[in-house]
Amino acid sequence: MFGKIHEIYDSISGEGISQGIPTQFIRFAGCSLRCGKVGDKKLWCDTPYALGPEQGEHKSLEEILAQLLQNDPHHQKQIIITGGEPLEGKNGLLTRSLSDHIYRFRIQEQFPYPASRIETNGKEEIDEKPSRVFTMDYKLPGSGMESEMHIENFEILKKRHNSLDEIKFVIRDRIDFQRSLEILHEKKPDTNILFSPVHEDLDAKELVEWLKVANPPKSRLSLQIHKFLWGNKKGV
Numbered sequence: 001m002f003g004k005i006h007e008i009y010d011s012i013s014g015e016g017i018s019q020g021i022p023t024q025f026i027r028f029a030g031c032s033l034r035c036g037k038v039g040d041k042k043l044w045c046d047t048p049y050a051l052g053p054e055q056g057e058h059k060s061l062e063e064i065l066a067q068l069l070q071n072d073p074h075h076q077k078q079i080i081i082t083g084g085e086p087l088e089g090k091n092g093l094l095t096r097s098l099s100d101h102i103y104r105f106r107i108q109e110q111f112p113y114p115a116s117r118i119e120t121n122g123k124e125e126i127d128e129k130p131s132r133v134f135t136m137d138y139k140l141p142g143s144g145m146e147s148e149m150h151i152e153n154f155e156i157l158k159k160r161h162n163s164l165d166e167i168k169f170v171i172r173d174r175i176d177f178q179r180s181l182e183i184l185h186e187k188k189p190d191t192n193i194l195f196s197p198v199h200e201d202l203d204a205k206e207l208v209e210w211l212k213v214a215n216p217p218k219s220r221l222s223l224q225i226h227k228f229l230w231g232n233k234k235g236v
């Protein structure tokens, strides 16, 4: 089984409930969405260097496991599988096998973080398996990608009932914030809710003011600490 891998690297988790945890990242190449390109606005994707499948190298499950072992011989770090989009097409098959494999091994050996965290864009279907936890985006109008969302994922999240799952809203403006509140009201997810401002489009302090008033259940501001530490540098 093969997938297109852009990079595997060691860092800390930059956002959400796992922020600050030492982490091995596996970044797949390829994503069919193009977030933020609305009217005269620019693409806001953080990883434009991993959007095309040709921006990855063909790697097998065994090659990825060997690299993880080399970077973290004692299996102590959290694993985040990201992209691009790690659940799309053949990359999705590899992501599922990889996370199942890591889970079985870590449970058996009693290592920490048995479930890999999958950062997914909300277009692909998630599942109920405990071998993965999800950071699932819901794309709002400012992204231009809302019509691509797999809305049934909200029901799957409810069935999972996993306290480590999270839904991420990236907020460009007040319209996006209002829409996120509507979605929360309609779907009533029982999980962690992240709000992140679009860098350069919305001041995080303004988003804080909106959150203080609306205060949706289980919500938090999520800023990307890797940007504070290293700017837009790749592979850190």
Ligand code: SF4
Pocket (backbone or CB within 6 Å): 031, 032, 033, 034, 035, 044, 045, 046, 047, 083, 084, 085, 121
């Ligand atoms: S879904 Fe993620 S990887 Fe794809 S374009 Fe949007 S921000 Fe970039």
